[in-house]
Amino acid sequence: MKLFRQLLLAPVALGLMAPVAATAGEMNLDGINQYAASEDQVTSITQFSDVQPTEWAYQALSNLIERYGCVAGYPDGTFRGKKPLSRWEAAALLNACLDRITEVTDELRRLLKEFEKELAILRGRVDNLEAKVGELEANQFSTTTKLRGVATFTIGGNAYGGDGEASLGQAFVLNRLQEVKGGEPAIRPGQQFSDAAAAQQGAVAFNYNLDLYLDTSFTGKDLLRTRLRAGNFGSSPWGAANPDNLVGLNAFEVAFEGAPGADALMVNRLFYQFPLGKSFTATVGGKVRQDDMLAFWPSVYPADTVLDIFTYGGAPGAYPLTLGSGAGLWWKSGGFSISANYVAVNGNVGNPNNGGIGTDGSAQTGTAQIAWNNENFGIAAAYTYTTPQGGLAGLYGGNATPVTTLGYALSDSVSSVGISGYWQPSNSGWLPSISTGWGLNSHSANSDSAGGLADGIDGAQTQSWYVGLQWSDVFIKGNSLGMAVGQATMFTKSGDEDVLDPNDGNYAWEWWYKFQVTDNISITPAIFYLSRPLGQLQKGGDDSDGFDNFGGVVKTTFKF
Known part of the structure; x- marks a missing residue:
């Protein structure tokens, strides 16, 4: 999970840390507010009217939507993939992904708590198997x-x-x-x-x-x-x-x-x-x-x-x-x-x-x-x-x-x-x-x-x-x-x-x-x-x- 989060958030974080390249007057605050306010996560890349299979990042975007569900898009059903990414938009995308990851993490904690006894038993069996494998490796041949x-x-x-x-x-x-x-x-x-x-x-x-x-x-x-x-x-x-x-x-x-x-x-x-x-x-x-x-x-x-x-x-x-x-x-x-x-x-x-x-x-x-x-x-x-x-x-x-x-x-x-x-x-x-x-x-x-x-x-x-x-x-x-x-x-x-x-x-x-x-x-x-x-x-x-x-x-x- 840590590795995934690092890979997912790295480009967004880099965008956030980059020097401010535009003034507030140059920003489309209305569009950003629309993006940030969109709560309906898309479930399939086909819901974006402006994304075609020929796009070079088509498969990467499809994975983010269908596997992790952290891409919302704009209310008009577009993704606007060729538009430059502002720091405000990067912050909105990062917030959506963090919310999704937090949900997954909370669910994992709940499952770990629920199956705590079973996992302890399995862990004991694995430790026992590792001990036996170690013994076999130490005495890996017997007379046959x-x-x-x-x-x-x-x-x-x-x-x-x-x-x-x-x-x-x-x-x-x-x-x-x-x-x-x-x-x-x-x-x-x-x-x-x-x-x-x-x-x-x-x-x-x-x-x-x-x-x-x-x-x-x-x-x-x-x-x-x-x-x-x-x-x-x-x-x-x-x-x-x-x-x-x-x-x-x-x-x-x-x-x-x-x-x-x-x-x-x-x-x-x-x-x-x-x-x-x-x-x-x-x-x-x-x-x-x-x-x-x-x-x-x-x-x-x-x-x-x-x-x-x-x-x-x-x-x-x-x-x-x-x-x-x-x-x-x-x-x-x-x-x-x-x-x-x-x-x-x-x-x-x-x-x-x-x-x-x-x-x-x-x-x-x-x-x-x-x-x-x-x-x-x-x-x-x-x-x-x-x-x-x-x-x-x-x-x-x-x-x-x-x-x-x-x-x-x-x-x-x-x-x-x-x-x-x-x-x-x-x-x-x-x-x-x-x-x-x-x-x-x-x-x-x-x-x-x-x-x-x-x-x-x-x-x-x-x-x-x-x-x-x-x-x-x-x-x-x-x-x-x-x-x-x-x-x-x-x-x-x-x-x-x-x-x-x-x-x-x-x-x-x-x-x-x-x-x-x-x-x-x-x-x-x-x-x-x-x-x-x-x-x-x-x-x-x-x-x-x-x-x-x-x-x-x-x-x-x-x-x-």
């Missing part, structure tokens, strides 16, 4: 835990073609690989590859996977993640038992993570992540995976689609997703980030010969990544050093041709680099998102660990690449379509070609369409093809028609 889950049903199978037969050496390598993976012997010498594969994994199977995430925060900026997992993929067409180890389905790594068995619930992740200052984030865990400790993932090709081959930015050596005891640190500023982490698969074992942190038996990986990204584009370069220690650390899920997988297990160390990136359009349309990557791995081995293969593995190189495309909102909003092509990790250079032939290539394709049934349920039918899944093992013997793998799967995913 959120549960979310992902359940997946998968039904599908594989079909095998070609009439290539396994030689004695080829059968030995395949069976040795199965031993490394914990599976049964895969093939007999002289048996056709397709017959052996069909005998072991030729049936249609129905499998499930369940992930439960418990995310806890103590400060609002940290994260304690516990992931529980159960599934029965170990003996499925997509698990470790398959002699063609390139058909593993993404996210179903139970077979390679030391699960106690089908349908058994296991702790799949347990790590704590917290900020250090404004730009650094640290992660430490008794069961943490390499990608949990990276500030940036260099792909937008969906990680929950089909084959594992297309999940790791084209460089499964640089991004092996090693799971074990570990710690990491990343720095982010704008679009730039730098990450470094360490994971020991056997970090929970006390015997330094086959476990521990930083020992010969750790089966460990160390990774460094530098990356940059914005809303539409991202690129990263990563380096990973691995000591496989007779296992598959450094090559998640056996994501390579059989000879390369065995070469990893028998290497003393592997140095891997990967360059990966993506581009995605801002809006849905004909242009898909494009994700691509390439990886290069250098192996070293000695006869103590690799036996007769040492000369072939030591100094050998393996490579991989992929391109993945995804279209969003295809046919129906929310549905998506995708395809990918690439080569899984394969030997491209041998330490000794008389021992190990680097002719190890294999091409893989996948196509899928995701129906988004509801916000939480999706159905994804997919097909895939592997041209030469056994790589160089298909060379030699009766290999005129070789060996190939065609498969199909329908995945139903429930998120809750």
Whole structure:
């Protein structure tokens, strides 16, 4: 009210304080008396016959009349807005407004008196709320835990073609690989590859996977993640038992993570992540995976689609997703980030010969990544050093041709680099998102660990690449379509070609369409093809028609 009065009366008061510019003889006292004597306040600006909407002060005058009722005008129904304002007229206008404001003030005092008790109660409630808000601000975060889950049903199978037969050496390598993976012997010498594969994994199977995430925060900026997992993929067409180890389905790594068995619930992740200052984030865990400790993932090709081959930015050596005891640190500023982490698969074992942190038996990986990204584009370069220690650390899920997988297990160390990136359009349309990557791995081995293969593995190189495309909102909003092509990790250079032939290539394709049934349920039918899944093992013997793998799967995913 004080502010309004000041704004309203300021020009009038200034007029009153101004020096007298006219003598009494120059004043129209009769007109002033008429204005001052007018007691009938107008209620609408339209009552003035000489005020038009085109006047520059029309709206201001309308507000004074209709909101505050302190403009009377002249008895003849005119406002005479273009006539100079004398001090006498200013005094009359000021008196009318003061009378109106006094009426309003008296009415407010009466209302305040009448509702004095109610206002006191409200004032007390407001004070109480302010106290509670102050307490909440002082203790603005309490420990919270959120549960979310992902359940997946998968039904599908594989079909095998070609009439290539396994030689004695080829059968030995395949069976040795199965031993490394914990599976049964895969093939007999002289048996056709397709017959052996069909005998072991030729049936249609129905499998499930369940992930439960418990995310806890103590400060609002940290994260304690516990992931529980159960599934029965170990003996499925997509698990470790398959002699063609390139058909593993993404996210179903139970077979390679030391699960106690089908349908058994296991702790799949347990790590704590917290900020250090404004730009650094640290992660430490008794069961943490390499990608949990990276500030940036260099792909937008969906990680929950089909084959594992297309999940790791084209460089499964640089991004092996090693799971074990570990710690990491990343720095982010704008679009730039730098990450470094360490994971020991056997970090929970006390015997330094086959476990521990930083020992010969750790089966460990160390990774460094530098990356940059914005809303539409991202690129990263990563380096990973691995000591496989007779296992598959450094090559998640056996994501390579059989000879390369065995070469990893028998290497003393592997140095891997990967360059990966993506581009995605801002809006849905004909242009898909494009994700691509390439990886290069250098192996070293000695006869103590690799036996007769040492000369072939030591100094050998393996490579991989992929391109993945995804279209969003295809046919129906929310549905998506995708395809990918690439080569899984394969030997491209041998330490000794008389021992190990680097002719190890294999091409893989996948196509899928995701129906988004509801916000939480999706159905994804997919097909895939592997041209030469056994790589160089298909060379030699009766290999005129070789060996190939065609498969199909329908995945139903429930998120809750």
